Amino acid sequence: MSLDSNQLPTRxxxxxxxxxxxxxxxxxxxxxxAGRPKFTLPEGxxxxxxxxxxxxxxxxxxxxxxxxxxxxxxxxxxxGLQPSGPLIIENLNRGHIRIRIDxxxxxxxxxxxxxxxxxxxxxxxxxxxxxxxxAELDRTLIHHDPDDAMRVVTAHITAWNEAKIxxxxxxxxxxxxxxxxxxxxxxxxxxxVLNGAYLxxxxxxxxxxxxxxxxxxxxxxxxxxxxxxxxxxxxxxxGKFHVRRPAxxxxxxxxxxxxxxxxxxxxRSKPELEIYAxxxxxxxxxxxxxxxxxxxxxxRQRGIxxxxxxxxxxxxxxTEVFDDMADEDLKISLLEKIQNWLAVT
Numbered sequence: 103m104s105l106d107s108n109q110l111p112t113r114x115x116x117x118x119x120x121x122x123x124x125x126x127x128x129x130x131x132x133x134x135x136a137g138r139p140k141f142t143l144p145e146g147x148x149x150x151x152x153x154x155x156x157x158x159x160x161x162x163x164x165x166x167x168x169x170x171x172x173x174x175x176x177x178x179x180x181x182g183l184q185p186s187g188p189l190i191i192e193n194l195n196r197g198h199i200r201i202r203i204d205x206x207x208x209x210x211x212x213x214x215x216x217x218x219x220x221x222x223x224x225x226x227x228x229x230x231x232x233x234x235x236x237a238e239l240d241r242t243l244i245h246h247d248p249d250d251a252m253r254v255v256t257a258h259i260t261a262w263n264e265a266k267i268x269x270x271x272x273x274x275x276x277x278x279x280x281x282x283x284x285x286x287x288x289x290x291x292x293x294x295v296l297n298g299a300y301l302x303x304x305x306x307x308x309x310x311x312x313x314x315x316x317x318x319x320x321x322x323x324x325x326x327x328x329x330x331x332x333x334x335x336x337x338x339x340x341g342k343f344h345v346r347r348p349a350x351x352x353x354x355x356x357x358x359x360x361x362x363x364x365x366x367x368x369x370r371s372k373p374e375l376e377i378y379a380x381x382x383x384x385x386x387x388x389x390x391x392x393x394x395x396x397x398x399x400x401x402r403q404r405g406i407x408x409x410x411x412x413x414x415x416x417x418x419x420x421t422e423v424f425d426d427m428a429d430e431d432l433k434i435s436l437l438e439k440i441q442n443w444l445a446v447t
Contacts, residue, residue: 105134105170111162120338120370121309123163123254126278130224130252136172137197137225143177144185147211152176152202161284163254167228171198181206181234188212188240196223200230207234213241214432219251219276229257233265235289241269242432244439247276249304256282263289263318270424271298272436274443275306275335282309287316287349296325297423301443302335302367309338316349323354326423330416331360331367332447342374343384350379356386361393361419363412413444 110124111117127133141149151173177189183206191201194217205211219225233239239259247253253276261267271281283296300308310327329337339358360369373386393415401411420440427433 105166109162109166115162117311117340120336121278121280121307123252123278126252127224131220131222132196132198132224134170135197136170137194137199139175139191139199139201140193141175141177142190142192144187144189146183146185147177147179147189149175149177161256163226163256164228164258167198167200167226171200171228174200174202177201177203179203179205179209179211182208184210188214191215194225194227195219196225198226198228200228203229203231205231205233205237205239208236209234210238211240212429213239215241215243217243217245217247217253217255219247219253221248221250223251225251225253227255229255231257231259233259233261233267235263236265238266239268240428241267243271243273243281244436245271245273245275245279245281247279249277249306251276253279254282255280257284259283259285261285261287261289261292261294264291265289266292267294267296268428269296270427270436271310272439273298273300273308273310275300275302275308278307280309280311282311284313285315287314287318287321290318290320292318292321294323295426296323298327299420299423299440300329300337301420301440302329302331302337303333303447305334307336307338309340311338311340313342313344314354315344315346316352316354317346318348319350319352321349321352321354323352325356327358328420328423329360329369330363330420331369332363334364334366336368337370339371339373341372341386342376343386345375345377345379345382345384347378350381352379352382352384354382354384358388359419360390361416362390363392416444417441
């Protein structure tokens, strides 16, 4: 069975108007094939290949993953388990992949995903995560594709009472890439931190999209995404908080900030609030600008070369979103990747 290009989302679809998958997919390797990821499991966590199912994920890329991804990789974290090491997911280099993670009551799981494709590849990962009461998820995505590779990563996260989610994403883009998080808050007292950063050069493209749907009271959401674009690259941020009427006492903040280091680069952003509850504290903010010329002048007056001054200011702007990471070694690794990118840009 081959993929019909009409099944791919296009700029005519409102949610995809700045990330035209159909317009960029032309003979990419993996368009109609199943991928085969590699997993490193912490002690006590199990994995099984289960038959194709009909999970209620209705996004266009989820439907394609269901059609072409073959079996589902089902990962189970038993109730109360708190493994010392992370679940590492690698070899996400091409094809359609379906992963399901069930985190039991009171369990904790750290997940590290390495998204790096083959040249000319197409990768579509559809992940479904369920957190039972008091479960915790710490998810880190590291994304760096070749400049001719395409990637869509969609995570559907369902959280129940007192669940906690911390997510960090670092993207260096590809020919076209979209990292999407869809969080359904089904229980009370959910806490979520969803942070990310994108650094793009050449003609690379990254779209960071999120949809937070809250249906129960007393939830706290914090989201901060920062981006840097140069050359002819394109950054996209779309974020939406949907606060339903039962979700009283919601405390939610969303922020997107981007630096444009080139007049030819583009940043498209669309933060949204849709609120039906009347006892909430919700806010969003969005800025797009350039480096502070007065700060550059101050640093140059003290003998710092222009290139180094620009890199230092850009690093300080970006790294704030990773300040609260619990894993210090992983945090250092992400900061080193940012520094390496700045050194050659």
